[in-house]
Amino acid sequence: MKKRRTNSPVRKEQLFLSLVALLMGFSLLFGGIFCLLFPAFVIDKLALVGGICLGAGTLLLILFTFLSRRRYFLLKMGEVAIHEALITEYAKTCLDEIFPNRKGRCEVVVRRDQTVEILAKLPYLSEEGMEKSLEEVEKKLTTALQKNCGYTRPFIFNVQLG
Numbered sequence: 001m002k003k004r005r006t007n008s009p010v011r012k013e014q015l016f017l018s019l020v021a022l023l024m025g026f027s028l029l030f031g032g033i034f035c036l037l038f039p040a041f042v043i044d045k046l047a048l049v050g051g052i053c054l055g056a057g058t059l060l061l062i063l064f065t066f067l068s069r070r071r072y073f074l075l076k077m078g079e080v081a082i083h084e085a086l087i088t089e090y091a092k093t094c095l096d097e098i099f100p101n102r103k104g105r106c107e108v109v110v111r112r113d114q115t116v117e118i119l120a121k122l123p124y125l126s127e128e129g130m131e132k133s134l135e136e137v138e139k140k141l142t143t144a145l146q147k148n149c150g151y152t153r154p155f156i157f158n159v160q161l162g
Helices: 012-037 046-068 084-098 127-149
Strands: 002-006 072-076 106-110 116-122 156-161
Touching (some): 127 156
Antiparallel strands (some): 106 116
């Protein structure tokens, strides 16, 4: 297992909140500087207000900096073992739905390169019926393997008719 630091993808909500916090911090900072430099314009105690704004803006910017620094780790794992019995059950269920009178075996072999091979014995149908049924089997098995097992690679489906 290898660890590597990575940046997380920035979501729109995070970007908006970051911009709002940054603008508030800079507004308070520049407002405080303005009040400290030109205190005689409005009120005598404007220097106090300027100092408070300057302190709040600085504090907000420092907190923003520390809160936005997150660490993320990307973990690269080894190969995931494919559970043959689980895939066999999905294949049997799928075949029994499409061919209810099916009597025969259904085996799953996982090759070294993690390719799944499904061996099934199916009843003989007409050529049109067989083509339609096999397309349906392919769709259902592909969906079941992707949804339930996370297997997205192509698989091999061998059929013995008889």
